[in-house]
Amino acid sequence: MSRSHTVMLSLLIAGLAAPAIALAANTTAGPFSIPDLDTVLQNIQSQMGFLWKLMTSFAFLAGFFCIFKAVYQLKQYGHGMSMMSQQHDLRGPIIMLVMGAALIWLPSAVKSMMISLFGNNDILSYPVFSSVDPSFNLMGTVLTKIVSFVGIVAFIRGLLMFHSLGEGKAHGQQSFAKAATHLFGGVLALNIVGTAKVIGSTLGITW
Numbered sequence: 001m002s003r004s005h006t007v008m009l010s011l012l013i014a015g016l017a018a019p020a021i022a023l024a025a026n027t028t029a030g031p032f033s034i035p036d037l038d039t040v041l042q043n044i045q046s047q048m049g050f051l052w053k054l055m056t057s058f059a060f061l062a063g064f065f066c067i068f069k070a071v072y073q074l075k076q077y078g079h080g081m082s083m084m085s086q087q088h089d090l091r092g093p094i095i096m097l098v099m100g101a102a103l104i105w106l107p108s109a110v111k112s113m114m115i116s117l118f119g120n121n122d123i124l125s126y127p128v129f130s131s132v133d134p135s136f137n138l139m140g141t142v143l144t145k146i147v148s149f150v151g152i153v154a155f156i157r158g159l160l161m162f163h164s165l166g167e168g169k170a171h172g173q174q175s176f177a178k179a180a181t182h183l184f185g186g187v188l189a190l191n192i193v194g195t196a197k198v199i200g201s202t203l204g205i206t207w
Contacts, residue, residue, distance in 0.1 A: 038135055041142045048145045052152070056106060059156050063103030066163050070096035095166030099159050110155060113187045123148065124193035144192055151189030158182030 073093040102109040111121040126144040128137045161179035188195045199205075 038138060041135075041138050045138075045142050045145065048149060051149055055149075055152055055156065059103045059106045059159075062156075062160065063100045063106075066096050066100030066103060069167075070094075070100060092166040096163055099163040099166065102159050103156070106156070109159075110152070110187065110190065113155075113183065114191060117184070117187055118191060118194050118198070122194075123191050124197070126193060147192045148190050151186045151192070153186070154182045154189060155186030158186055 070093040073096070074090075077090055077093065114121045114123075126137070126141045128141075158179050158181070161175065161182060165175055165179065
């Protein structure tokens with residue numbers, strides 16, 4: 001993991017934890033009281049819906065930007081063809097159009113990838129175990145949602161990396177492999193419970 005990715009992940013964790021701790025502190029007595037773990041986890045869980053909407057909105061805006069840029073490059077391509085110029089490549093704008101459409105219709109793109117990998121588009125939730133303390137079930141549920149959120153962030157980043165390939169800012173098989181890894185890894189993380197069950201079935205582990 002690069003240094004920039006580490007910083008981004010640290011900021012993400014801090015952004016998740018800070019509102020939750022602040023909300024928990026307001027519900028307890030005393031200005032310097034420390035909230036218990038269950039309260040922090042419940043508040044983090046309550047913030048996840050807002051973060052999902054934020055990432056969906058970002059993907060929507062980024063998709064429109066990609067499409068507008070692709071249309072502009074197609075216009076340049078048409079102008080270059082009329083001037084008998086061979087400096088423009090049609091592959092870049094087409095890739096940008098496809099990635100822009102995938103960002104705008106992000107839920108549909110994610111569902112298509114999940115059907116390709118899992119055979120269905122259901123995101124499995126964390127299974128609740130009656131034999132353990134409820135705090136462990138709550139922790140498992142919250143961690144599952146955090147991993148799923150990281151997965152959708154990775155998926156969007158993969159689409160943007162493919163956009164960079166179409167734009168000509170990234171070159172080579174290594175950049176393509178990184179973008180594809182973000183897409184497939186993001187879908188696996190998004191359905192982390194389903195991924196764990198597939199791995200468990202492959203290894204003969206039941207849970």
